[in-house]
Amino acid sequence: MAELTYAPDRWASAPAEPVIELEGVTKTYRTGTVEFQALRGVDLRIGVGEYVAIMGPSGSGKSTLMNLLGCLDTLTTGTYRLAGEDVGELDEIDLAEIRNRRIGFVFQQFNLLPSLPAWRNVELPLVYGHVPAAERRRRALEALDRVGLADRARNRPGELSGGQQQRVAVARALVGEPALVLADEPTGNLDSVSTADVLSLLDDLHTAGSTIVLITHEADVARRAERVVRVMDGLIQSDEVIR
Known part of the structure; x- marks a missing residue:
């Protein structure tokens, strides 16, 4: 497996500024006349280079919090600043730009396109970012090499094990060299060996x-972080x- 490298950008260039800063954040879902308050006033700061685990049982609000951090949903009240920028003031184009270029996502469901080989799945964020084709391929193959799957670049997801599919998903998350990686239950569908493999990859990303x-x-998974x-x-x- 190749050594992971990190290319800093403006989202990680000011150590005095937290990457994530939430103040009084609430999130309320409404269905007709019924309201459910998933978040009820969250304050949170996460600094540059931190490895933080967010724990909680089903229904605790942790996945809602992840969706807000990843700009996949909007808060109801409060303030969310990402690298000092107020997310609430950004339009959909700006939010899409952040999701594509500044944040790497790893989900429990691998979310790979079954008809595409591994390298084509990995390059997708670069396609949306209008990176030239030759550069996309080079970076996708490099990312697969980083996660130890250089020899599986042409395999489709159905030809890979669950652990290998999640490694492809990790490669896709890091292909844009994001400053922030959000991993939502990334080991939930994996056996113990594949879980250890994916957690080692996250350790390497953090070290880089x-x-x-x-x-x-899972408490055992959370203990891999520096902060819970x-x-x-x-x-x-x-x-x-x-x-």
């Missing part, structure tokens, strides 16, 4: 300089540095 936010309900934030009933119950 990326800020990692890991959403999980526990969420319950839409509120942060504890925020502990563990190493």
